[in-house]
Amino acid sequence: MKHVNLLILDDKEENIVSLSALLSEVEHIHIISSTDPNEALKICWKNDIAIALVDVQMPEINGFEFVSLLKSNPKTNHIMAIMVTAISKEDKYLLKGLESGAVDYLYKPLNPEITIAKVSSFVSQIHIQEEIKQKNIALEESQRQLILAKEEAEEARKSKESFLANMSHEIRTPINGIVGIIHILRNTSLNDEQRDWINRLDSASNSLLLIINDILDISKIDSGMMRIEYENFSIHKKLTDINNFFKIKALDKHITFETIIDPQLPEYIKSSPIRIQQIIDNFISNALKFTKEGKITLKASVVEQEDAQCTIKFTVTDTGIGIKSEALEKIFLAFEQGDDSITKKYGGTGLGLAIVKRLADLLDGKIEAESTYGVGSTFSFQATFQKIDDFKQQETLDTETIPSLHKFDHVRILVAEDNELNSFMLEHILKSWGCEVDVAKNGHIAIEYVNQYDYDLIMMDTHMPVMSGFEAIQEIKTHPNPQKASTPIITISASVLEHEQAAAYEAGADSVIGKPFDPIDLYQKIDKLISKRV
Template sequence: MKKINLLILDDREENIISLRALLEELDDLHIIAHTDPNEALKVCWHEDITIAMVDVQMPEMNGFEFVSLLKSHPKTNHIMTIMVTAISKEERYLLEGLRSGAIDYLYKPLNPEITRAKVKSFVHQIRLQEEIKQKNLALEVSGKELLLAKEEAEHARKSKELFLANMSHEIRTPINGIMSVIHVLKTSKLSTEQLEWVNILDNASQSLLVIINDILDLSRIDSGKFKIEMEDFSLSKFIDNMDRMFKIKADHKDLRFLIEKEGNLPDNVVFDALRLQQIITNFISNSLKFTEKGTITLHIKLVESDQQGYRIRFTVTDTGIGIRTDHLPKIFQPFEQGDGAITKRYGGTGLGLAIVKQLAELLDGTVGSESNVGQGSSFYFEAWLKKSKTNQPQKPNEPYINFPKLEGVHILVAEDNDLNAFMLAHMLKTWNCQVDIVKNGQQALDAVLQKNYDLVLMDTHMPVMSGFDAIKAIKELEDTDKKNIPIITISASVLAHEQAAAYEVGARYVIVKPFDPVDLYSRITSLVLENKTENLP
C-alpha cells in the first residue's frame, strides 16, 4: 500500500527531529520536513502531501498564513493541517487556526501518545476517503458499463423487433394469399378428394401461422409488451369449436379425439379466449404430433366455484410415445424438447410449451405435465375464469360468398403483392363491389384524385410511397369528400406501434394479414354505411 506523505514545518530543527522520532514508528507515513515555509509550499505543490503539521510561530510566515495559503489553492486545499504551538491555549488562537483551515491543534511540549493517536486517526480517515474514492470511481465505471450495456441491449431489442417485424411481414403476406385461395376453394364445387387436399393445405398454413405467432408472442412476453385482453365469451361454444377442429385432424391420423366434461360447467365466462385457445391448441397439437395410435382426450373439469367465478382445469391426455421423467423439466423451456432424437424425428421449434407456461403465468394460472414412456402424456392448465354478466348469442357460421351484397360500393385496393391483390379483389367482387387495384401509395393517391371511392383498402408496406405516406397525403387534400374517404389498412405487421401509427395518420381500422373475411366484411359495411349516413343532405 502506498505510504501517506506527511509534511512537518517548523523553523527549529530540533523540533523537527523530535516530532519525526515520535512518528517514525507509524509504518503508513513518509515524512518530509522543512524549516522554510516558502520551500514547504513548493513541496506541497509538487509532492502528494496529505497531512501537514505546521508550527504556529515562525519568523517569515506564521503558521496561520501558511495554512491559509494552502487552503486558498485547489492543488493544496485537500491537505489536512494540524497546528503545533507552544503559545497560549486561549480561544482566540484556537479560533484563528480553525478559521485559517486547520482541523486540529497540538500543544508543546507534545504528548507522545496523544500525538501518535491523533496522527494515526487522521491516517485512518485518509485511508477511508481513498477507499470511498476508489469505490466511487468503480461505481462510475460500472455505471458507464451498465449504461453501455443498456444501450446495447436496447439496440439489440430494436434490431430484434425490426427483424421480427420484417419476418412477420414477409411470411404473413404469402400466407394471406394462400389462405385467401383456400377460402375461395372451400366455396367452390370440389370433389371429396379435392376438398381433403384443401383441408390439408389449410392445416399446413395454419401450422405455419402458429409458428410465426409463437415467435412473435415470445418476443412480446420477453419485452414486457404482451397484453392480456379479458372478454365475455361462450365456453360451451369454445369447447364445441375444439371438438370440430381436432376431430378432423385426429381422423387424418386414424386417432380418436374425445371431449369429457366434469361438473356443472358455465355457458359464458370472462377470460382471454384467444390465449386459452392458444394454450389448449398447443397441448392438443403436441399430442397429435406424438401419438401414432389410440386416443386424445380433452377433459374439462370444474374444480371449484364462488361468487366471482369458476376454477377450471383443462387436461389433454394422449396415448403417445410419452416423455422420460428426467426430460419433463425441460419441456416448458424455450427451444427445448424432451429428447433430441425425438426432435429430429417429429420436428418442431420447441417454442409452444414455453409460451404456454408464460401465458399461464400472465393469466394467473398454472400448467403441469405427467408422462410415462410408451404409455402417453397428460398436460393441464388450471385458472380462475370470471363469471359473465351477459349471454352471448352464437354467430352464424356461413361462407363469405353468402353475405348480403354491397351494391354500388366502389373500393380502391392498394396492394403490391399480386396474389393478395387478386384474391382480395375476388372476395370483394363476390359481394358485388366495384374494385380498382393499384400497386403503391403514389398510384393510390393519384387514383383518389381522379375518381370517387367509397373506401380504400391500403397495404402499409409498398414501394415508391408507403401506405402510411399515402394516407397522410390523402388526409391533407383540400377536397373535403376525398380527404374524408374511410381507409382500412391491411398489414402483415402485428407490431403494436405500427398499428398505432396507422391510426395516427388517419386509418379507420387496421386488419392484420391473414385476415378473416367476416372481419373484413364487417369493417367495410360499418364504414360505408357510416360514410353514406354522414353525406346525407
C-alpha cells in the first residue's frame, strides 16, 4: 500500500521528536517535519503532503493562519489539517480552527491511543480516497475505450456496408450482362447444339448468382443489415410451389419426392415467405445433393395452436449419405462442411446451413438436425406464426403465361450505364421491343442528352463515374422544362442494401429494378410507366 506523507509543524523541536516517536506505530506513513511555518508551506507545495499536524501557537504565523494559507492555495487545499493545541478547549477556539479549514483537533498533553487512532483513521480515509480516485480514473478510461470501440465498430460497420454495396454492384453488374445476353440469344435462331450451350450457360450463371447471394446474405446478417419483411401469404400455396419445383429435380435423379401437409395447418400466416422458402429450399437442395437413391420427404406439421398463434415445424428427411455425429456440431458454421471429403466430392461453399441458422434466429425460430451416417438425415425448422383469417391475395401476373410481348410504338429511351456489356445488352433488348435507344456512359452525359432530346423514359444506373445516377436523377427532376422533369426514370441497382434502393426513390426515381433483372419484369415496368404518361 502506498505510504502517506504526513507533515508535523511545531516551533519546538522536542514536540516534533515526541510526536514522531508516537506516530511511528502508525503504518503506511512517511513523516516530514518543520519548526518554521514558511518552510512548511514550501514543503507542502513541493511534496505530496496528505496530512498536516499543525501546532496552534507559533510565532510569526500561528496554526490558524497556516491552515488558512494551505486551504487558499489550489496546490495544497486537499491537505487534511489537524490542529494540535495546549490552549483552552472552548468552543470559540474549536470553531476558529474549523473555520480556517482544519478537520479535527488533538489536545496536549496528547493521549497516545487517541492520537494514533485519529491519525490511523485519516490515513485510511486517504487510502480509500486514493482507491476511489484510481477507480474513477480506470472507469473514465474504460468509458473512453468503450466510446472509442463503439466509434471503431460503427466505422467498421460503415466500411463493411460500403464494401458490401460495392461488392454487390461489381459482381452483379457483369452477371446482369450475362443473363441479358442469354435472353437475347434465346430469341435468335439457334440449332440444338447452340441451344444446349445457352442452357448450360444459363445454369452456370444461376449457380454463380446463388453463391453470390449466399455470400452477400451472410455478410448482411453478420453486419446486422438483414431486415425481415413480414407479409400475409398462403403457406399452402408456398409449400405446393416448393413441391412442384423439387419434384421435377428429384425425378431427374430418379428419387421419390413427397410433401406431407398437416390438415390442421392454417391456410394463411404472417411471416417472411421469401426467408421461409429459403430455409426449406436449402434443406431440400442439400437432401438432393447428398441422396443418390431412395426418398426425400417434406413435412409441415402443426406443433401447437393457441388463439391466433400457430407453431409450425417444417421437416425434410432424406435417405442420403448421412452425417457423422462428430460433424453435426459444425455444419451450421459459416464456410464449414461436415467433412472435408464431402467438399472435395460434392463441392459447395458451406454457407447454406449457416445462413439457414441465422435466418431461423431472425424469425425467432429454431433449427434441429439429426443424422445416421450411411442411412440419412433429418433437418427441421420450427417457429411460431400469426394465423391470418379471410386474407385475399392480390392477383399477380404469371409471366410464364405471356406468349409474346407487343412492341412499343414510337418510344425513345435513354440508357445511362457505364458498363459496356450491360449497356449493349439493354440496348439490344429495348430495340427488340421496338424502342429507339440512346446510351450515355455517365450521369453528366445523360444530362446533356436530356437537354438535347425528349425521352419517354430513362434507365439510370446508380453507380457511375463523373456523376452518379442519384445526382443525375435529382438534376433531371428539377429541370426547368416541366416535360423533361416529368420523364419517368427507372434506376438499375445492383445493390442489396435497402437504404440505397430507398435513396433512389428519394432522389426522384419512379421505379427500381435490381441486377440481374428479369426482362419480363423490366418490360412490365416500362409498359406501366409509359402508359401512365400517355
